[in-house]
Amino acid sequence: MNFNATLIGESIAFFVFVVFTMKYVWPQLNGAIEARQKQIEEGLAASEQAEKDLELAKKEAANKLKEAKNEAAAIIEQAKKRESLIIEEAADKARAESEKILAQGQAELEAERNRARAELREQVAVLAVTGAEKIIARSIDAKAQADILDQLVEEL
Amino acid sequence: MASTGDSLTSQGYIQHHLTNAKACFTDQGLSFNYACADAGFWTWHIDTLAWSIILGLVFILTFRSAAKKATTGVPGKFQCAVEMIVEFVGKSVKDTYHGSSQLIAPLSLTIFVWVFLMNFMDWIPVDWIGTLSSVIAGDSWQTIESGQSHVYHKIVPTTDLNMTFGLSFSVLALMIYYAIKIKGVGGFLKELYAHPFNTPWLYWFNLILETIALIAKPVSLALRLFGNMYAAELIFILIATIGLYQLPVHFVWAAFHLLVIPLQAFIFMMLTIVYLSMMSEKH
Numbered sequence: 001m002n003f004n005a006t007l008i009g010e011s012i013a014f015f016v017f018v019v020f021t022m023k024y025v026w027p028q029l030n031g032a033i034e035a036r037q038k039q040i041e042e043g044l045a046a047s048e049q050a051e052k053d054l055e056l057a058k059k060e061a062a063n064k065l066k067e068a069k070n071e072a073a074a075i076i077e078q079a080k081k082r083e084s085l086i087i088e089e090a091a092d093k094a095r096a097e098s099e100k101i102l103a104q105g106q107a108e109l110e111a112e113r114n115r116a117r118a119e120l121r122e123q124v125a126v127l128a129v130t131g132a133e134k135i136i137a138r139s140i141d142a143k144a145q146a147d148i149l150d151q152l153v154e155e156l
Numbered sequence: 157m158a159s160t161g162d163s164l165t166s167q168g169y170i171q172h173h174l175t176n177a178k179a180c181f182t183d184q185g186l187s188f189n190y191a192c193a194d195a196g197f198w199t200w201h202i203d204t205l206a207w208s209i210i211l212g213l214v215f216i217l218t219f220r221s222a223a224k225k226a227t228t229g230v231p232g233k234f235q236c237a238v239e240m241i242v243e244f245v246g247k248s249v250k251d252t253y254h255g256s257s258q259l260i261a262p263l264s265l266t267i268f269v270w271v272f273l274m275n276f277m278d279w280i281p282v283d284w285i286g287t288l289s290s291v292i293a294g295d296s297w298q299t300i301e302s303g304q305s306h307v308y309h310k311i312v313p314t315t316d317l318n319m320t321f322g323l324s325f326s327v328l329a330l331m332i333y334y335a336i337k338i339k340g341v342g343g344f345l346k347e348l349y350a351h352p353f354n355t356p357w358l359y360w361f362n363l364i365l366e367t368i369a370l371i372a373k374p375v376s377l378a379l380r381l382f383g384n385m386y387a388a389e390l391i392f393i394l395i396a397t398i399g400l401y402q403l404p405v406h407f408v409w410a411a412f413h414l415l416v417i418p419l420q421a422f423i424f425m426m427l428t429i430v431y432l433s434m435m436s437e438k439h
Contacts, residue, residue: 003318004199010208010313010322017212018259018266025216026262028223029242032235035228 166397168303173282173393176201176316177308189308201316208313211273215266241269248426253433255338260432263330264425267323272421274319275385277312279410279417282392285311314420315389320382324374327428331373335435343438373431377424384420388413 179188179202180195192199222238231239245265253260290305299305313319335344348370349363391409395402 002199003321004195004197004201006199006201006204006316006318007322007325009200009205010319011326013205013209013212014266014270014323014326017216017270018263020216021219021266022259022262025219025223026242026265028226029219029239030246030261032226032228032231033239033243033246036231039228 165302169301169397170303170390170393172303172305172308173286174310174315174390175308176310177203189306201310201318203308203310204313204316204319207277207311208270208274208319211277211313212270215269215273219265219269241265245425249429252426252429253436255433255436257334257436259330260429264429267428268421268425271314271323271381271424272418274313275417275420278315278385278388278392278413280311281406282389282396285309312385312389314381314385317378317382320378321374323381323424324378327377327431328370328374331370331431331435334432338436339438373427377427377431381420381424384416388416 177189178192178195178199179186180192180199181187182191182195184191187195188202219238222235225232226235226239242265245268246261249261249264286307286309287300289309290300290307293305293307295305295307310316332344335347339347348366349359351362351366353362388409392406395405395409398405
């Protein structure tokens with residue numbers, strides 16, 4: 001177990017390995033680790049921020065929902081009012097229309113009746129004249145009245 | 157598997173398992189093992205070198221492939237596993253080292269994973285790879301069994317003092333570099349001689365004290381890792397000598413090692429960070 005030149009050989013080998021590790025191993029690996037740590041850190045921060053944003057958005061959404069509900073209620077109220085208004089209006093209009101139609105019908109009826117009455121009167125007159133003619137024709141002797149007829153002819 | 161029970165054979169077996177494969181240049185050119193007895197300092201433990209470099213390559217290539225494909229998006233399972241280690245090391249560094257440095261974190265990652273992988277070799281049963289090398293080299297079964305094989309192969313690099321001291325002296329060099337870079341040569345020296353007792357006639361005492369303290373850091377760092385792994389390896393080898401009963405015992409020791417292996421890698425890394433942060437802080 002003597003000291004010998006192996007000591008020098010091992011020192012050189014050690015030196016070479018250390019230099020290699022320093023140049024080609026440590027910076028890459030450590031760099032990768034540190035970069036990933038940074039990424040994870042940023043990712044965590046971002047997720048925390050996102051959680052906060054989500055909370056905020058939820059609150060906002062709830063507010064909006066409430067607002068929308070109120071608005072909807074108001075709109076429905078208004079619509080109901082308007083509906084009754086429209087119904088009333090329509091009922092008024094329908095009533096007026098029906099009255100108008102009724103009046104027209106009555107007028108028409110009246111006219112029809114008048115016309116029928118006039119026609120009836122005319123026919124009654126014709127009937128009366130015809131009856132009268134027949135009665136007269138039976139009772140009148142043409143010779144007895146010839147002087148009247150002659151007189152009429154003369155007057156013509 | 158020295159099941160003969162012969163203590164001499166067991167001793168040879170254990171000795172064999174604790175000996176590194178050596179290589180050196182002698183008058184005959186490249187020589188191995190026994191031929192290197194006189195080579196002194198310029199001997200190379202080729203098994204320690206080979207395994208540590210292979211494991212180091214396993215580390216950098218695995219992590220490089222993860223780094224190349226690293227995405228900042230959803231990571232795959234492989235990337236997750238690698239990132240877990242990177243994050244663990246990064247956190248340890250951030251908690252302990254308060255200066256800014258491009259080096260400390262990759263340095264700690266390299267130490268942690270590399271030392272872990274080298275310690276991990278302790279889990280491979282002690283005979284597998286050594287025996288395999290001896291068989292490939294053409295040694296007879298008898299020679300291998302008695303520890304007489306001429307092929308030596310120790311697969312746990314951290315059970316070699318050269319390995320652990322190679323690491324800790326590099327750490328010492330970095331400590332001095334950081335101290336000088338941040339406090340200047342004067343500042344660094346002043347901490348050595350003027351630190352515990354700030355009176356000129358005690359400077360010599362401070363210098364001795366602080367120098368020992370400075371040297372003790374890498375020495376304890378290296379010896380702690382070496383001691384733990386060497387002792388564990390020795391126990392694995394001892395267990396391997398008791399015959400068939402080694403199976404449950406080996407399992408228990410290996411399970412216990414589940415703690416020791418990553419723990420020692422972690423301690424080495426952590427103390428490196430602590431020492432470096434101590435050196436870069438002004439007192």
